[in-house]
């Protein structure tokens with residue numbers, strides 16, 4: 180089955196320090212309770228992310244976005260690996276948000292960052308110190324969750 184997306188957005192907080200072009204891929208099989216985007220679960224829903232369309236977007240956003248972020252899509256390993264490679268060749272950082280606790284080494288090799296772990300409502304997301312989720316810089320293996328907590332505090336302070 181080919182890769183499809185529910186939406187494509189420019190996002191600023193999901194990958195600290197990067198402006199990311201974010202592809203929300205449909206067909207997530209994990210079905211976490213309390214998932215923020217159950218509309219993306221249905222396999223075969225959304226629009227086709229063809230290679231020419233993807234490549235055109237990479238070119239369009241070059242110099243504006245600095246990172247290509249996939250929200251899911253690890254269930255299309257071959258396509259995902261190719262798309263990540265193409266992004267890196269154009270100088271983008273790459274990131275995958277997955278609800279799994281690990282990803283295949285072939286995918287990991289093409290990632291600058293990875294967010295691991297399912298959504299568990301009472302543990303919260305990356306901006307919660309109790310979270311089960313981990314945001315990792317792949318080259319060093321460093322966990323960078325603190326960047327999300329700091330960002331949240333700054334945002335809170337400036338909004339007062």
Ligand code: SF4
Nearest residue numbers: 207210211214278298
């Ligand atoms: S991994 Fe993400 S998209 Fe998939 S069910 Fe869990 S929270 Fe929803």
